[in-house]
Each structure stands twice: as structure tokens, then as C-alpha cells.
Amino acid sequence: MAKIAINIATGSLQQEEMIVGIDLGTTNSLVAIIHPESKMPVALKEHNSSSLVPSVVHFGDQVTVGEEAKKYLVSDPAHTIFSAKRLMGKTYNDVKNNSASLAYKIIDDENRLVKVQVGQQFYSPVDLSSLILKELKKQAEHILKTPVSKAVITVPAYFNDAQRQATRDAGKLAGLDVLRIINEPTAASLAYGFGTHKEEEKTIAVYDLGGGTFDISILHISNGIFEVLSTHGDTYLGGDDFDNAIVDHWITQLGLQGSVSESQHRQLLRLKAEEAKKHLSAHETFESVYESKNIFITKEVFESQVRPILDRTIVSCANALKDAGLEKGSIDEVVMVGGSTRVPLVKKMVSDFFGKPLNDRVNPDEVVALGAAIQADILAGNTKDILLLDVTPLSLGLETMGGLMDVLLPRNSKIPTKASRQYTTYKDGQSGMKIAVFQGERDMVKDNRRLAEFNLTGIPAMPAGLPKVEISFLINADGILVVKAKELRSGIEQSIEVKPQYGLTDEEVERMLLDSMTHAKEDMDNRALTEAKTEAEQLLQTTEKFIQRNFKELSEQELSATSLAMQALQLSLDMNDKNLIQSKTEELNEISRPYAERVMNNAVGKAMAGKKV
Numbered sequence: 001m002a003k004i005a006i007n008i009a010t011g012s013l014q015q016e017e018m019i020v021g022i023d024l025g026t027t028n029s030l031v032a033i034i035h036p037e038s039k040m041p042v043a044l045k046e047h048n049s050s051s052l053v054p055s056v057v058h059f060g061d062q063v064t065v066g067e068e069a070k071k072y073l074v075s076d077p078a079h080t081i082f083s084a085k086r087l088m089g090k091t092y093n094d095v096k097n098n099s100a101s102l103a104y105k106i107i108d109d110e111n112r113l114v115k116v117q118v119g120q121q122f123y124s125p126v127d128l129s130s131l132i133l134k135e136l137k138k139q140a141e142h143i144l145k146t147p148v149s150k151a152v153i154t155v156p157a158y159f160n161d162a163q164r165q166a167t168r169d170a171g172k173l174a175g176l177d178v179l180r181i182i183n184e185p186t187a188a189s190l191a192y193g194f195g196t197h198k199e200e201e202k203t204i205a206v207y208d209l210g211g212g213t214f215d216i217s218i219l220h221i222s223n224g225i226f227e228v229l230s231t232h233g234d235t236y237l238g239g240d241d242f243d244n245a246i247v248d249h250w251i252t253q254l255g256l257q258g259s260v261s262e263s264q265h266r267q268l269l270r271l272k273a274e275e276a277k278k279h280l281s282a283h284e285t286f287e288s289v290y291e292s293k294n295i296f297i298t299k300e301v302f303e304s305q306v307r308p309i310l311d312r313t314i315v316s317c318a319n320a321l322k323d324a325g326l327e328k329g330s331i332d333e334v335v336m337v338g339g340s341t342r343v344p345l346v347k348k349m350v351s352d353f354f355g356k357p358l359n360d361r362v363n364p365d366e367v368v369a370l371g372a373a374i375q376a377d378i379l380a381g382n383t384k385d386i387l388l389l390d391v392t393p394l395s396l397g398l399e400t401m402g403g404l405m406d407v408l409l410p411r412n413s414k415i416p417t418k419a420s421r422q423y424t425t426y427k428d429g430q431s432g433m434k435i436a437v438f439q440g441e442r443d444m445v446k447d448n449r450r451l452a453e454f455n456l457t458g459i460p461a462m463p464a465g466l467p468k469v470e471i472s473f474l475i476n477a478d479g480i481l482v483v484k485a486k487e488l489r490s491g492i493e494q495s496i497e498v499k500p501q502y503g504l505t506d507e508e509v510e511r512m513l514l515d516s517m518t519h520a521k522e523d524m525d526n527r528a529l530t531e532a533k534t535e536a537e538q539l540l541q542t543t544e545k546f547i548q549r550n551f552k553e554l555s556e557q558e559l560s561a562t563s564l565a566m567q568a569l570q571l572s573l574d575m576n577d578k579n580l581i582q583s584k585t586e587e588l589n590e591i592s593r594p595y596a597e598r599v600m601n602n603a604v605g606k607a608m609a610g611k612k613v
């Protein structure tokens, strides 16, 4: 447990085993703690400076991070890396369409994880994030005058497994023990809910639009329990897109489209575009000079350009409400988080959608870090009356016979969570079982995303159906999945931590959800056919085995009727006709049931003969 002490002589905070909360943002990052005296969350900052550390890394004679590095965005763009968070857990294919807006070079390596090239060196997004975290750690240690080695780090709710792992790895590289990864909107709601009466019960929507990512979460707070009901979002939507829209506008205004130097101009205009965007949050027009030419943009034009981007966030809000099973009217409070919610059109569209005024009481730049600090304090054992219940964004399941998806943990399951189910073999003497883990909402695994696969081997030889293989899924509080398989009779087991090779793009997540709705009927038909076929095949096998073992006890008539019914069932299987398969299965069952019962009764009778009960 963390211990806190105030140094009376200097008035500084001294804490053994300090646990800090870190918001590792696309644009800015910051650190917060619970102040030992006021017990309130506070963002750390040096005197007279901002708490925000720009998430920018410059590679010059030495590596610089933050404000220092930001100065090089214009003078040395090829060696200055920004928005690395957007590349976390992504492949080149995932990001190539957006790479034009990046001034630095990313490596074209198709399905491998993205790397950034700076001179002769290659850096992964994990390396870059770790440099930012190292700087945050250094600054925090300087302010607190104590070593900082433990942290809670926030990620967008829509980050998948690979992106969460990458964030954790970055923390490790920076010398931080990452005690927990929590979702940004959940952290924000902790900060908003902190200090409210324990008895107060409310449902809130957290709309979080930052530099590179968008999240919407619906939470229920009662008795100090923060329960995430649903979450939706887009890891490729944010203020950077607004900047790009302004750059597009100016490139046209300056007649630079298609020119050889277009991408260079885009870089140079990017920072000015961000300045324009911020200016337009409080003014009607923005004017400036670029290479001795006038450039300008009005608020009206800016709004018409970003409206389609914002429409996508509103669709996500509607989906999140639907997933939570709520109407707009059930939302008591709408909380705004992230720098981009300062854009007046964002506020207007969100307020119009939910039909109520917004809550932007807490500084939107700091609210996520403050929430992370509260979670850190909970983990340190100092805050006992708050509990956080987060959810998983997509269903997780296993491939079963016929390529069916067997869901063990449905979408929006509360985490941490655990689920297990028993499976068995379908062939005599089967010694191995393939365990393939999938994520998605469709009934057939081929339509979902394969996360991992492993083999449970060494199952002792047993008749089909006898082994009991228990497969369990465990999602820890960081949203990371561990799959275990154990054959209960022999005790052999195997487990795997699911670390997908590359991330899922948001389009893929959207598509998976949409597909599951549009193909619902087709999926049901496919599932019914596959189930009917599996049942029929198993019945054919067991009947054949039964006859081989017991043919002496069956009459000629029974044997020939069975043989005919088996042929008919086989024929229906070849025809792939679900109804026919079901009726022929039933016919074979009707014929075999009476003699199967008779043979079983005889066997039991013999076994019991002479025994006293």
C-alpha cells in the first residue's frame, strides 16, 4: 500500500511508492495525482507552466520530448514525430490512407506493425510512446521529488487488445509498472463523479473527442459503483481531421493541388490550420499570410467541412444508447471531454442530439488524467468507496464444429470477467483439440476476426464424447484476454495470452457490427443447417458403432430398417437440405431408440444380477 508523507521543512509531497495517473494523449499527455492534503485530484505542473506535455518527440543531436520537441515541427518535420498514438497496434495497411498527413516516414511493410523511419533508425509506436512516458516520469519525479515507478494509464475505450498491450509495453520500456489500463471516458466519469454524494444515482454519457480518437460511453453511477453500460467510438477520428479539412481548403485556395510540393505545403500549413481551428472556436473568421499570400477561412466554411465528420460521432452516440438499451431521455448528464469539444459546433450537435445542456465543468484537457489519478488512489487502497466496472467492446468466442462461433463472452460484458464452457471430442481416441479464438458478432467464424489459435495436446485415448475439455476465458481489468483449456479427467492443460499480431481498424469494427445486423437472417439459416448436419453426422457414427457392438441382439428387421434409414440420412446430408436432414435424423432416432433402450436395459439387468440393493 502507498504511504504518503508531507515534508514539513519543504512543504513538498513525499510519497513512498507513488502511483500516478497518466493520460497518454494523441496531442498532449499529462500526469495527475491525488493531493495528499486536499485529497482532490490535481494535474502536476512546474511553476507557471502548463500541465500539458505535447506528445511530440524530436530526434536531433539528442532526443527531446514535449514543448522543446514541438518547436521542431516546422523547422525539422522529418525528424519530429507527433500523433504516434494513432499508429499504436496498427499495420502499414491500416494507416496508409492517412499517412499523407504525416510529415515523417512510415515503413511500407504491408501486414507488419507500423514503424517510423527517422534517418537510419526505425521506431515502433511503442518506442515513441515510451519516450513520452519517460519524459512524463522524469517531470513528475522532479515536481514530487520522489521516484515514480507505478502508474495507471488511460487508453481510448475502443482500443483493442493489441493497442492495450502496446500501451502497457511502452510503460514497461519507460520503467513504469503499469498497474492498470483504464478507458479514457471511464476515467473522465470518475473525475466528474468524484465527490458527488454516494447515494446519488445517475446515468451519464461521456462524449470524448480528442486530437486523434473519439469515444462515447454510457455509464450508470449508483452507490459509488461506476458501471459502464456500453461504449462505441472510432480510433481514427479527432481534431487532427479538423486540421486536415482546413489544410485541404487552403491547398485549394492557394491552387497547390497536385503540385510536386503539395505534401510539403501540407506540413507547413498544418500547424497554422490548428491555430485557425482554435481561433474559430471563439471568432467568426481567421486570416493569415502564407508565403506572402493571404489565406483565410470563415467559421461557416469550417463548420460545413467538419459536419460530416461530426455526423459520424452522432451515429456512434445512437449506437451506444441502443447497446445500453436506453432512450436519449434516460441520460441525466452529458459530459464533454477532450480538447476538440471546445469547437462550438461539436457542443451544439451533441447538445441537440441528447436534447439537454452539456456538462463541461471540469477542464476537458485534464479530466482524463484526474480520473486516472483517482483509479490509482483506489488501487493504492486509499479510496475505498468507489468501484469501477468496465466493459468489453466486441463478443469473444470459440470456433466449434462446422465453423460456428460459440460466444463465451458477449459484447459489453463487464470486466474483469470470466466464462467457461465444457467441450468434448467427436472422434474415438482423439488426442488433440484445436482451440481457435475469435472476436466479432457473426454466427460463422469466417465472418469474424481470428485472435489466436492453439492446440490442446496429449488428451489420453478415450471414446468420443468422454473427454471433458473445459475452456475458460478470462479478461483482466486491462481488457486483455487469457484463454485456458483443461481436460478435466486427465488434468492436462494449456493456456495462452491473446496478443493479436495487428490491430483491427475502426472500419472493420463498424463493418463487423453492421454485418452482424444485415446478415442476421442468413446467419441463422447457416447456423441451423450446420447444427442439423453436425447432429446427423454424430448420430450416424454412434449408430454404426452401436450396431457393430450389439448386432447379435438385434433382429433382421431392425438391422435392415436401420440400414435404410442411415442411407436416407446420408443422402439428405449430401443434399444440404436442413429440413430433410432433420426429418431423416428423427426417423433414424425413431427406429433405433426402442432397441437401444432394450439393449441398455439388458446390460443393466446383467450387471445388477445377484447384487443386493
Ligand code: AMP
Residues within 6 Å of the ligand: 025, 026, 027, 028, 209, 210, 211, 212, 238, 239, 240, 274, 277, 278, 279, 281, 337, 338, 339, 340, 341, 342, 343, 364, 365
Ligand atoms: P486532446 O487529445 O484531448 O488533448 O485534444 C487535443 C485536440 O484538441 C487537438 O486536436 C487540439 O487542436 C484540439 N483543441 C485544443 N484546444 C482547442 C480549441 N480551443 N478549439 C478547438 N480545438 C481545440
